[in-house]
Amino acid sequence: MTRRNGLALAAALAGTLALPPAASAQDAAFSGGTIKIGILNDQSGTYAEFGGRSSVEAAKMAVEDFGGKLNNIPIEILNADHQNKPDIASSIARQWYDRDGVDAIMDLTTSSVALAVQGLSKDKKKITIVTGAATSELTGKQCTPFGFHWAYDTRALAVGTGGALVQQGGDTWFFLTADYAFGYSLEEETSRYVKSKGGKILGSVRHPLSAQDYSSFLLQAQGSGAKVIGLANAGNDTANAIKQASEFGISEGNQRLAALLFTLAEVHGLGLKVAQGLTLTEGWYWDLNDETRAFGQRFMKRTGKMPNMIHMGTYSAVLQYLKAVKAAGTDETEAVTKQLHSLPVDDVFARGGKVLPNGRMVHDMYLFEVKKPAESKSEWDLFKHLATIPGAEAFAKAEESGCPMTMR
Numbered sequence: 001m002t003r004r005n006g007l008a009l010a011a012a013l014a015g016t017l018a019l020p021p022a023a024s025a026q027d028a029a030f031s032g033g034t035i036k037i038g039i040l041n042d043q044s045g046t047y048a049e050f051g052g053r054s055s056v057e058a059a060k061m062a063v064e065d066f067g068g069k070l071n072n073i074p075i076e077i078l079n080a081d082h083q084n085k086p087d088i089a090s091s092i093a094r095q096w097y098d099r100d101g102v103d104a105i106m107d108l109t110t111s112s113v114a115l116a117v118q119g120l121s122k123d124k125k126k127i128t129i130v131t132g133a134a135t136s137e138l139t140g141k142q143c144t145p146f147g148f149h150w151a152y153d154t155r156a157l158a159v160g161t162g163g164a165l166v167q168q169g170g171d172t173w174f175f176l177t178a179d180y181a182f183g184y185s186l187e188e189e190t191s192r193y194v195k196s197k198g199g200k201i202l203g204s205v206r207h208p209l210s211a212q213d214y215s216s217f218l219l220q221a222q223g224s225g226a227k228v229i230g231l232a233n234a235g236n237d238t239a240n241a242i243k244q245a246s247e248f249g250i251s252e253g254n255q256r257l258a259a260l261l262f263t264l265a266e267v268h269g270l271g272l273k274v275a276q277g278l279t280l281t282e283g284w285y286w287d288l289n290d291e292t293r294a295f296g297q298r299f300m301k302r303t304g305k306m307p308n309m310i311h312m313g314t315y316s317a318v319l320q321y322l323k324a325v326k327a328a329g330t331d332e333t334e335a336v337t338k339q340l341h342s343l344p345v346d347d348v349f350a351r352g353g354k355v356l357p358n359g360r361m362v363h364d365m366y367l368f369e370v371k372k373p374a375e376s377k378s379e380w381d382l383f384k385h386l387a388t389i390p391g392a393e394a395f396a397k398a399e400e401s402g403c404p405m406t407m408r
Helices: 003-018 052-066 086-098 111-124 154-167 181-196 215-224 235-248 264-270 290-303 309-328 333-342
Strands: 035-041 073-081 104-107 127-130 147-149 172-178 200-207 228-232 256-259 279-282 365-370 383-389
Touching: 035 052, 035 086, 035 309, 052 073, 052 104, 052 290, 052 309, 073 086, 086 111, 104 309, 111 127, 111 147, 111 181, 127 309, 127 333, 154 181, 154 256, 154 279, 154 365, 154 383, 172 181, 172 215, 181 200, 181 228, 200 215, 215 228, 215 235, 228 235, 235 256, 235 264, 256 279, 279 383, 309 333
Parallel strands: 035 073, 035 104, 104 127, 127 147, 172 200, 172 228, 228 256
Antiparallel strands: 279 365, 365 383
16 A cells, blocks of 8 residues: 555544444434423513423423433523513514424413414424413414413403302493403403393403503492402502402492402412402412422422412423424434324323313313401412312313314
């Protein structure tokens, strides 16, 4: 062998040794070699207690309970504050998909945000599982092949709280409605249900998101003479409206407040003295049984609070997504979507849950009444369980939802 040929052979061998090892079949099945889930919600505004950082912790708990990784593939949770602005949320989602390799986005508090990100995710062929937003349009007219709605929706809230109050004689309603997609949807769903039970809608007034002064809106509601004032809002908006209604003495008269979307977190913040007697609908409560109590205590140790249905819905969504990825053997969107539609949902949030063709996860909902201060035995002992609403009653059938994918 000549010296030149020897040098050429040595160079070739060196080049071969420098090549990276071939990717395993397992690595090739997972984009970027990591499963990445984004939790996108309000962490500083009106809905910060509603979901916020506690939903991020719930997502991390789901990853830990799954085992922390899938075989040798790591699982990563990203999070960001969308500030309740669809343009900011869409920008973050686009960056997560294009630059950071995020596979799915969850929570998505605020209906306008959820609709915007779900639409973008359809174009990017990525999965969204909404746990924080309410509008039933997500699995209705604006449904997508890769969009799922998990914890609750406006239909379930209307059936629960609206139905209960009509049965108790609250047959005339006036609405204070948040002036965006969620508020409109909640007012529309509740109005439809109240009318179906023989009730009447006497009027409504809309207020801006994060309003501070509800006096003029409450005076209109009071002047309507309606037996029920429906608060078609959420988070701090609902809490502030209830506080000011109490100051006006509205709840002491013949009118009743209906908090159409109010969770354990907001009741705790408001206090029993003001919130007592409110009827509300949630998809979970820590004191339902031994399993929920045990999980609630785990969550309390991490966050200093008991979880509401948004936190638990996020836990369930992350856990179910990981189960679907495992069943599919890949994080490829269409394969995981197929598994999400076929796998039963059976965890501490939902027992016997199922996903409809339009992406709606059906599970039982619960009707609660807020306890009087004298009835509460501890800081988070806030609800009396009035009734369980079967999932098939709480949520619309896929063919009734208006989702184009389910229409024949």
